[in-house]
Amino acid sequence: MRAPEKADIVPWIARTLSSPTTRRLRQQAYRLNALRKREGKVVDVFINPRDPFSFVLLQALPDLKQRYDIRFRCHTVWQQPQEMFPEPAMWADWAITDASRVASLYGLGGPNPSKHPSEEAFIVCRDQLLNLEDNGDYLTPACDALRALWRGEAIETARESSLSQPDLAERLRINEQRLSTLGHYQGSMLHFRGEWFWGIDRLDHLENLLIREGLTFSPPTDATWTRTWTDLGKHAKPLEQSHPARNDALEIFFSIRSPYSYLGLERAIMLANAWNLPLELRPVLPMLMRGQAVPDDKKWYIFQDTKREATKLGIPYGFVADPLGAGVERCYALFEYARAEGREVEYMRTYARAVNAEGIRSETDRGLQIIVERSGLDWHKARPMLNDQGWREWAENNRKAMYSHGLWGVPSFHYGSVSCWGQDRLWLIEDEIKKRGGD
Template sequence: MINQIKPYLIQALLSEFIIDKKRKYADKKRIKNNLTHQVTVYLAIDDPYSYLLLQTLAELKDRYSLEYDFRTVLNKPTEMYPAPEMWTDNAFQDGVFLAELYQLAFPAQPPKISQQQKLIATAQLLHYELQPRYLAKALEIFSSYWQEDNDTLASLIDPVIQSHSECYQQHLLSNEAMLKQHGHYQSAMLHYGGEWYWGIDRLQYLEKRLNDLHPSADKKILFNQTHNILQSDNTLPVANDEKSPLVIYWSIRSPYSYLGLLRAKRLAAHFQVPLVIKPILPMVMRRMLVPKTKRMYILQDVNREAAALDIPFGKVADPLGKGVERCYALFEYANAKQLGVEFLLTYAQAVWSKGICSETDAGLKHIVEMSGLNWFEAKQYLDDNSWKTWAQNNLFALYQHNKWGVPSFSYENTTVFGQDRLLQIQHAIASSHQKS
């Protein structure tokens, strides 16, 4: 009974009506208390996304008359970062791409800064939080850190703070506790009116929201990648199997994978390249932790991403467990019928936008038949466990690309994590085609 009601509850919580009500309540409360548009900003000195975000905040402040409450953080919760070294490498790769896209400062190589220097720089930032002009002062420290200008960095640190950095540990822990208490877990986050906006990738949603609150504001959106990405299906000929494939490492339990598969399919169709899907088990089924805080933020974030991309989302029937197993058990059968992509996409649409319970025979039968497959044939494969071998092999292949999460996309020498980086894959395919 609960499983039948849950999709409708999630759909209601993610609905435009509820979101609009919450936003109006937050703004009404702000006006009643005679408050400015205050944004809480969480930054970490060693986070590439924080450095890039920091460079945009002065312009955003001037455009919307914002007030910032800066909160310096540093420690990464282990349950939120299952592969911290891979995360660090990937974040730097993202930083290089985003800096070029938006013409921001960023180094060509990661800085070699000691842990002690990092702690001291963090202490200085914590000290600045309680003084005026944090933004300008922090940008100096971040810039010298990321450009590996050790002399300048040393000159920006007060000697008293350098020798007493431990005095700022409680301040740091307080900021990190506040981040967790308000419902998040990572840096480069903006918190405004009850909603979270991550780095440059989500600034467009804050810009749109503030535009609605400022009738006289210039309605421009400065930080929007989506207009550069192919958004519609194409009717080009079937892909040439001799061309390099676009490979997606994918999970039916990942709502980002749902968005990513649909968008990758469009890219592959446009450039006439094969699309190869390599499903892997979701983290929970690999006995890893995915805290509730992370799950809730992901649903809210995917909801607005889906809306911006005009992709149906929100009536969710989580396929964790049996739903995942049944999906993967039928994948090879669907592939043999040349309907592997269609089957996974139909399955993803069913569990992430239609609330279909795939762990039931009635729900799975609907998915199978909507994919163009035969239910009588398909159900004979439900007890086939051979997928457990190839799912783990796909995970090993993902690790070989120095990536850990889904969706990840690979084309020739370019591999990226997250559907946010499909523009980078698009550039890689276009560049390859120009050379050939």
Template sequence: MRLPVKADLMPWFARAFSSPYRHALQRSMHKARAKLRGESDLVRVFVNPRDPFGLPLLQALVQLQKHFEVRIRLHTVWQLDEEMFPEPALWASWAQQDATLIAKLYNLTPPDRPTPLSEAELKAATTQLLQAEQANDGLNTAVRLLTDLWSSDSQSKLGPEPTDLDNQTLLDNEKMLRRLGHYQGSMIWHLGEWFWGVDRLDHLERSLTDQGLNRDASRAITYTRTWADLTNTSTRLPDGHPAAETPLDVFFSIRSPYSYLGLERAILLAKAWNIPLQLRPVLPMVMRGQSVPDAKKWYIFHDTKREADKLGIPYGFVADPLGPGVERCYALFEYARSLGREIEYMLSYARAVNAEGIRSETDAGLKIIVERAGLEWQKAETLLDNQSWREWAEVNRKAMYDCGLWGVPSFRYGTVSCWGQDRLWIIEEAIKKRVETSSTQGVYNPTNNAKVTEGQRGN
């Protein structure tokens, strides 16, 4: 009898770690500790002045504090771990643009400063943030500081650089950040859970509500617009409509759990609007020589489970396809596409390795994935040694970088691109604008389901 090896057991370990029972037990332990320390209502917020997501996050927390009986404690941090940010230049550009979009979505002040922050400005802001940590009105003070630092008409004044005591406080804050299990700013920690930026405030709101800390029991969760509104107002476009002829490109990795959620949601979006979906697989970051440290892996795993539960998508019974699983997946992609079944194939694969514990590096596991996608295993088996996929995977990677993006899942519709499964609302807004433009310019006549050329418009 063959003893189970590590690869056999890993999906079961993942399932146990992501189980609701384990989460409930862990939550109960943190609640008990917090109660003993008098910290049940304490929310820790880690802010890095170099991170533009901090400005909308702190503004949102000012609003939430009006609705929840919580104490918010600031912790200023400074380091940006290069292991966690493999493309720092691209990250800096993307982060400001993305933080501006999320701020405008919730009517917050965006970090739309047009010029780069100087080191002198950042150090001065850090000193002032450290002082705000000790103030009674520290949260509002920090909002004013970051608003001034990141605004388009910045009036930030230089001040003294951090003292030795300030530097020690920064070091202590960063040690606390790592000890509690994270690695970046714009993060909230409460009762053992991490919440990133404005995007994960809905989870924090639910947690605080569950503990009875809300001032108004009838108040609905506020920060849901990045996901709850998707396809709610969509109108299925008829074939031939200009907006329906532009494909939605999906750059994704079969290993990425966020890509799995993004693929599920992109399929729904494309079907709702009747637009073509074009899958653009790329190699996982690790297989591209980029580092994904353990702290980042664990946060992504737990955050994906939380997001999947919210969206009603199964996740947690994970059989990591890294290496042979990824290669075998991509080796069969062209075969699936030749039959027009690439979406069914990738969806079958993604569900298998993220939610069903199916080991795709084995023939038995891969056969299940292939056959339920409507493909023939006998044919697929002959293609597993095909290496031509490496060429198009690299083409896809370069196309993703051309969008100013480096991570998956990323999406592109026409000239609009975004990163993250929780950014598909940006794509939907682009579709709506394309529809409005087509109607305004008279390029489409819905009465006869035909495009109208420039010469046919008349006056």
């Protein structure tokens, strides 16, 4: 009997770190520390004027302030580290489009896609926000400043700054140091009880935490910031085989290593089945296998956030056996075989569940055999195909196709004229199905 290897133990560590008990203990530790500092009701908010999601987020905060017994402490940040934003130009274009879409979903103001702010305008707005941090009525003037910035309106510059440029620079440095110390790297984030909440997309998690903590002004209710996910596929009407909306498949660009891709795959399969829509899987290499970095802070946030999202959606996650390297290569080497058998969707879903929720080591023959046979495929036929390298060409073609849609991260989706990034944007795909006669 062989001795346990590190790779045998890591899934169990991941399972422990992502367990509800560990999460509760972490929240309790932060709660006690906050109470000791008399900051038990403080939610830290990090606003980056360069990030249009910050504009959308600020508009949502008055609603939370009205319904929950909390106090916002706002910090202006500025840096967007290159290792965290591997495609900065693409990110800037995507962020404006995506922030506009989610703002529209909630009836909020979004950035003007035709009026991208200048660097000078960003700096003026940044300094305004830094000055406002001492203002007891921060939210209203800060939102006004960001609205002027992102809507292309005249930016107020006449108001005399209460801080000198060196003081502004020092305050900015302190804010960014605090962001880093708490364990994050970008703006449009809220921090409470040791957890991070991105933009309005994760406000439902914050709401649920505040409700559990008893920080509501009225009898507890359900979270309300849930429009991106709560009704997906629930009112679908399966399309007839001859319906024109079925002429295009729902394409999903995903990586078998990406936790968000796992959620996206599960949700895309559900949506495609609900509408009787063809689903086309387009696997790509993980970022780390494409020469792009994923720093530890980013990996840790993604791991924790995926667990929250998975729990919310009823998808098992946390018993993770990272397939990076050989696991990914072996998965993709058998994809064409699975497709030839008409089992590619079941194969990829089984594989994703195995490495994300069952701790199965796909880089081993024992683990891969389990996955293959659960998918309805023949292990004896599959095993000789593991050395095939032909998949590298189609994986690269898939990456290029994804980039052609203005997207670089996974999971990304394309249907008809709509392209979007993130498992929490599938409502855009469903809206397009409805527009094409599915509703």
